[in-house]
Amino acid sequence: MAAPPEAPMPGAHLPQVRLDLAGFITGWNAAASACFGHSETEALGQHLLLLCQPDDGDFAELAPWPAERGPLQGTVLRRTKNGQTVKLRLTLQRETDADGDTCGLCAVYEPLDTEISAQDRLRLYVSIIENSSQGVLVTDAQGRIVTVNAAFSRITGYPASEALGQTPDLLRAGRDGTDFHAQVQAAMHGPGLWLGEVLGRRKSGEVFPLSACISTVRDEDGAVTHAFCIFSDITSHHDTETRLQKLANFDTVTGLPNRLLLGQLLAQALSQAKRGKGLGAVLVVQLQRLSWIYDTLGHEVGDDLLAQAAHRLQKALREQDILARLGHDKLAIALPNMRRREHAGLVAHKVLALLRPAYVLHGLEVDCPVSVGIALYPDNGMDTAQLLRCAELANQRVDDHDTPIRFFSAEMNERATERFRIEGELRHALAHGQLQLYHQPKVSLRTGRIVGAEALLRWTHPTRGLLHPGQFVPVAEDSGLILELGDWVLHEACRQLRDWHTRGLDMPPLAVNLSARQFDKYLPKRIDALLATHDLAPHRLKLEITESLMVRSADEVVPIMNELAAMGLGIALDDFGTGYSSLAYLKKFPITTLKIDRSFVIGIPQQSDDCAIARAIVTMGQQMRQEIVAEGVETREQMAFLRALGCDQLQGYLFSPPVPADSYERLVREDIRLPLD
Ligand code: C2E
Ligand code: MG
Ligand code: MG
Numbered sequence: 001m002a003a004p005p006e007a008p009m010p011g012a013h014l015p016q017v018r019l020d021l022a023g024f025i026t027g028w029n030a031a032a033s034a035c036f037g038h039s040e041t042e043a044l045g046q047h048l049l050l051l052c053q054p055d056d057g058d059f060a061e062l063a064p065w066p067a068e069r070g071p072l073q074g075t076v077l078r079r080t081k082n083g084q085t086v087k088l089r090l091t092l093q094r095e096t097d098a099d100g101d102t103c104g105l106c107a108v109y110e111p112l113d114t115e116i117s118a119q120d121r122l123r124l125y126v127s128i129i130e131n132s133s134q135g136v137l138v139t140d141a142q143g144r145i146v147t148v149n150a151a152f153s154r155i156t157g158y159p160a161s162e163a164l165g166q167t168p169d170l171l172r173a174g175r176d177g178t179d180f181h182a183q184v185q186a187a188m189h190g191p192g193l194w195l196g197e198v199l200g201r202r203k204s205g206e207v208f209p210l211s212a213c214i215s216t217v218r219d220e221d222g223a224v225t226h227a228f229c230i231f232s233d234i235t236s237h238h239d240t241e242t243r244l245q246k247l248a249n250f251d252t253v254t255g256l257p258n259r260l261l262l263g264q265l266l267a268q269a270l271s272q273a274k275r276g277k278g279l280g281a282v283l284v285v286q287l288q289r290l291s292w293i294y295d296t297l298g299h300e301v302g303d304d305l306l307a308q309a310a311h312r313l314q315k316a317l318r319e320q321d322i323l324a325r326l327g328h329d330k331l332a333i334a335l336p337n338m339r340r341r342e343h344a345g346l347v348a349h350k351v352l353a354l355l356r357p358a359y360v361l362h363g364l365e366v367d368c369p370v371s372v373g374i375a376l377y378p379d380n381g382m383d384t385a386q387l388l389r390c391a392e393l394a395n396q397r398v399d400d401h402d403t404p405i406r407f408f409s410a411e412m413n414e415r416a417t418e419r420f421r422i423e424g425e426l427r428h429a430l431a432h433g434q435l436q437l438y439h440q441p442k443v444s445l446r447t448g449r450i451v452g453a454e455a456l457l458r459w460t461h462p463t464r465g466l467l468h469p470g471q472f473v474p475v476a477e478d479s480g481l482i483l484e485l486g487d488w489v490l491h492e493a494c495r496q497l498r499d500w501h502t503r504g505l506d507m508p509p510l511a512v513n514l515s516a517r518q519f520d521k522y523l524p525k526r527i528d529a530l531l532a533t534h535d536l537a538p539h540r541l542k543l544e545i546t547e548s549l550m551v552r553s554a555d556e557v558v559p560i561m562n563e564l565a566a567m568g569l570g571i572a573l574d575d576f577g578t579g580y581s582s583l584a585y586l587k588k589f590p591i592t593t594l595k596i597d598r599s600f601v602i603g604i605p606q607q608s609d610d611c612a613i614a615r616a617i618v619t620m621g622q623q624m625r626q627e628i629v630a631e632g633v634e635t636r637e638q639m640a641f642l643r644a645l646g647c648d649q650l651q652g653y654l655f656s657p658p659v660p661a662d663s664y665e666r667l668v669r670e671d672i673r674l675p676l677d
Contacts, residue, residue: 009331009348010118012621013031014031014108014109014110015029015031015032015034015035015036015108015109015111016028016029016031016032016106016107016108016109017029017043017048017051017106017107017109018095018104018105018106018107018158019048019061019062019105019106019107020104020105021102021103021105022047023047023049023061023062024045024046024047024048025044025045025046025047025050026044026049026104027044028040028043028044028113028168031347032109035080035086035088035109035111036050036051036078036080036081037080037081037082038050038081038273039244039400040082040307041102041552044061048061048062048446051078051079052078052079052208054628060076060090060092061090061092061105061107062105063516070541071091071093072090072092073089073090073092074086074089074090074455075089075112076083076088076090076109076532077404078109086111087111087112087439088109088110088111088112089109089111089112090107090108090109090110090112091108092105092107092108092642093105093106093107093108094105098171099674100284102572103433105403117449124431125494128148130149132149132151132230132234133151133232134147134151134230134231135148135151135152135154135155135156135210135229135230135231135232135233136148136149136151136152136228136229136230136231136414137152137163137165137168137231138226138227138228138229139168139198139226139227139228139396140224140225140226141223141224141227142517143167143168143185143227143298144165144166144167145163145164145165145166145167145168145369146164146226147160147164147565148160148163154172155202155231155232155233156171156200156203156205157202157203157204158170162203165209167321168229171201171202172177172199172200172201173198173199173200173201173207178455180502191213193213193214194212194213194214194215195212195213195214196211196212197209197210197211197212197234198210198212200231201490208233208235209234209235209237209238210231210232210233210234211231211234211237212227212229212231212232213230213231214227214228214229215227215228216228220640222564223568224373228414231572240666248260249261251324251325253303253306253307253325253362254306254307254310254325254331255307255310256310256314256324256325256331257322257323257324257325258324258325259325259326259327259332261324262322262324262326262332262334262384263384263385265322265324265334266282266322266334266387267384269322269513270382270383270384271307271337272336273336273337273377273378273382274382277378278336278337278338278376279337279338279339279340279376280334280335280336280337280338280376280377281334281335281338281343281347281374281375281376281377281378282332282333282334282335282374282377282387282388282390282391283331283332283333283334283335283344283347283348283372283373283374283391284326284331284332284373284374284388284391284392284394284395285313285330285331285332285351285355285370285372285373285395286329286330286370286371286372286373286395287305287306287309287329287330287331287368287370287372288329288368288369288371289366289367289368289369290305290306291304291328291329292579293305293366293368297362297364297366298360299360300362300567301362301364301366302641304359304361304362305359305361305366306325306329308353308359308361309331309359309368310323310325310331311426312354313331313333313351313354316350316354317333317347320336320337321333321334321335321336321347322334322336323645324403326388330392330395332388332391333347333351336631338476341376341379341412341415342415342416342478343373343419343478343665344374344376344407345405345407345412345416345419346478346479348372348374348405349405349420351370352370352372352403352405354403355368355370356366358528359515369404370404371390371395371398371404371405371406372395372398372404372405372406373390373392373393373394373395373396373397373398373406373408373578374391374394374405374406374407374408374412375387375388375389375390375391375394375407375408375411376407376408376409377505379409379412380408380409390408391408392409393408394407394515402403403417403420411559419475419478421470423475423476423479423481424473425461426459426472426475426476426481426485427481428485428567429459429461430481430488431484434459434460434461434462435457435458435459435460435485435488435492436458436459436460436660437455437456437458437489437492437493437496437661438455438456438457438658438659438660438661438664439453439454439455439456439510439658439659439660439661439663439664440453440454440456440651440656440657440658440659440663440664441453441655441656441667441668442454442511442629442649442650442651442652443649443650443651443655443673443674443675444648444649445495445639445642445643445647445648445649445650446648447673448673448674448676449671449673449674450667450668450671450673451508452506452509452510452511452542452649453507453508453509453510453511453664454510454511454512454513454651454658455489455493455496455510455511455513456469456512456513456648456658457469457473457485457489457510458658459471459472461638463527472622473515475484477517480517482515482517483517483518484508486514486515486518487518487526488518489512490526490527490530491511491530493510493512493541494511494531494533494536494541494619495534495659496510496533497510497534497536497541498534498535498536498660500665501536505665505668505669507665507668508668509539509540509541509542509570510540510541510542510544511541511542511570511572512541512542512543512544513544513574514543514544514545514550514575516545516546516552517546517549519549519560520560521556521559521560523560523564524560524563524564524567527541527564527567527569528567537568538568538569539568539569539570540567542544542569542570542571542572542573542593543564543569543570544572544573544574544595545569545571545572545573545574546573546575547573547575547576547578550586554588554589557589558588558589560591561591563588563589564590565590565592570591570592570593571590571591571593572591572592572593572594572595572629573586573589573591573594573595574595574597574631575595575597576594576595576596576597576617577596577597577599577600577613577617578597578599584626587624590618591626592626592627593626593627593628593629594617594620594621594627594628594629595629595630595631595649595651596614596618596629596630596631596642597626597631597632598631598632598652600614600617600630601614601630601632601633601638601652602612603634604637604638604641604642605637605638605640605641611641612644614630614641614642615645616645618642618646618647622646627648627649628646628647628648628649629647629648629649629651630647630649630650630651630652631651631652632652632653633650633651633653633655634652634654635651635654636654638654639654639667639674639676643676650674654674655674
């Protein structure tokens with residue numbers, strides 16, 4: 001057996017492992033079994049690798065060391081049978097045979113005591129918490145704060161003395177559901193650990209984002225004794241993130257979304273449009289002299305112009321429209337949810353008008369003409385890149401000599417040109433007396449006599465002859481010109497009524513058509529003033545409105561109608577049956593007359609559906625004590641059927657088309673009647 005080593009070996013109670021020179025285990029004591037978990041039988045004959053970490057080349061036990069040196073000592077990490085790593089102090093002795101030659105090694109391992117006393121541990125924890133850069137807050141089971149650390153006070157501004165005894169509501173940012181207290185409560189009553197970001201409020205009132213870990217401490221019975229929150233202030237994080245996001249998605253000169261973000265926003269709008277079969281447009285707006293301005297007046301001036309242009313547009317567009325910087329001298333506007341294709345042209349004109357006035361740049365007055373290219377969806381495509389390409393192509397095709405607005409499709413260009421021509425001409429017509437009111441009599445189905453008339457607008461166009469409202473009223477509606485036109489009609493109807501009255505003619509009431517756009521809170525006052533000016537009794541005038549007005553909120557429309565009704569004006573619901581008004585909704589309105597739309601009258605008496613609708617309208621009107629007028633009656637069969645139903649009046653070519661005032665006057669004067677049998 002080996003001679004005793006020069007240095008005393010540690011005690012036999014320590015794990016001892018004997019190894020041959022190749023590293024195979026030749027001896028294993030009970031303490032080694034206790035320490036490493038392998039029994040003696042399992043260990044003997046195995047290589048030292050048994051105790052080493054995988055891939056661990058650190059065989060301190062087998063390292064060569066000079067014979068003359070005493071025992072080798074050091075710290076090693078070894079692996080136990082159950083995979084744990086233990087830290088050990090190794091003392092390695094040589095074992096020699098009778099000749100004094102080294103024949104083996106004896107490794108004695110001394111487990112390093114990593115245990116610390118409970119008291120030391122407590123002291124350690126307190127010091128760690130106190131010196132942590134993260135804020136710590138601990139509440140009792142009732143949610144009252146029992147301790148906070150220094151970082152808590154530094155971050156929140158509350159010294160411990162002010163925090164203790166309070167609830168985490170102290171840091172409440174006032175936004176439901178995402179605040180501190182709510183999360184602490186949730187952690188207490190819910191699954192426990194919660195990690196996330198919440199908003200807190202400092203003592204100064206400043207709201208700040210914090211990243212928090214909230215959890216609970218439970219006793220042996222599982223009851224919550226405390227809740228704690230460890231948090232850090234991530235304001236700077238957030239700032240950086242916001243800044244980075246801004247840089248990636250927004251143009252620095254104008255502050256507008258850049259091409260990247262435009263793409264995302266447009267893609268979103270397109271996917272919504274796909275679901276709802278929506279209509280939209282993409283406009284590319286090119287600031288034509290911008291490159292020249294950059295080159296000659298410098299970057300600062302160019303940037304300033306661009307920023308001012310963006311600002312002008314931003315103020316005028318609707319909230320749902322998307323304005324973006326597309327490139328060097330181009331802006332883009334996406335218009336989701338358009339009602340009509342022509343509206344894109346209207347916006348383009350608005351853009352021109354907004355960008356036309358000169359810019360004042362560093363003391364210089366600079367003009368910057370623009371051109372606009374328009375692509376429509378779904379017509380020209382349903383993907384972002386395609387639509388932008390079409391709008392850019394349309395923009396390139398803008399011809400300097402005409403309006404600098406181009407649609408991608410030729411047909412839309414024609415329609416737009418036509419539309420703007422009509423608008424211009426209509427303005428001219430208003431100012432130059434080309435408009436006229438025709439009158440279409442309404443006759444009683446009881447007496448066959450004329451009991452009223454509807455005033456219908458006509459335009460005597462210098463080259464195209466007599467135009468009907470269908471050819472110009474939609475343009476007037478879109479352009480807002482309908483307000484002037486409507487005022488003209490009201491004025492003209494009153495003038496005509498006054499004229500008849502002055503001439504001693506007893507003419508029945510006259511109805512005028514009102515656009516929904518005219519229907520605002522000033523309307524009763526305007527009509528009142530007109531009646532006063534022309535010295536007319538209110539019952540001489542009737543108003544025809546359509547169901548399109550009913551889609552507006554009843555709260556907005558009903559008071560105006562009540563005011564008009566209280567003044568003594570009759571209100572007729574025109575084109576009844578073509579809109580969407582629910583019967584319950586209808587009851588709220590002080591309507592005196594229902595006009596059955598011509599589209600139902602056409603099918604009478606052959607089409608059973610139309611007959612049924614007409615019958616239902618008459619029945620309903622009778623119950624609501626409304627007068628019922630059938631529009632567009634052209635045949636005697638229609639008349640007979642409607643009369644049998646109990647319809648009160650008819651209006652239609654059967655008796656008379658709309659005619660100029662003097663012709664209508666003659667019909668009344670001569671008491672021309674509709675033969676009823
Ligand atoms: P509306 O108020 O429903 O007017 C009735 C329309 O039916 C008139 O067309 C009239 O000429 C036409 N009509 C009448 N009887 C017959 C018939 O027996 N057969 C056929 N085929 N048609 C008949 P008009 O004058 O072209 O007016 C069309 C629409 O334009 C009107 O429909 C009204 O909504 C609107 N409108 C007319 N004048 C004005 C106005 O001064 N202001 C506003 N805002 N809209 C107006
Ligand atoms: Mg009408
Ligand atoms: Mg009608």
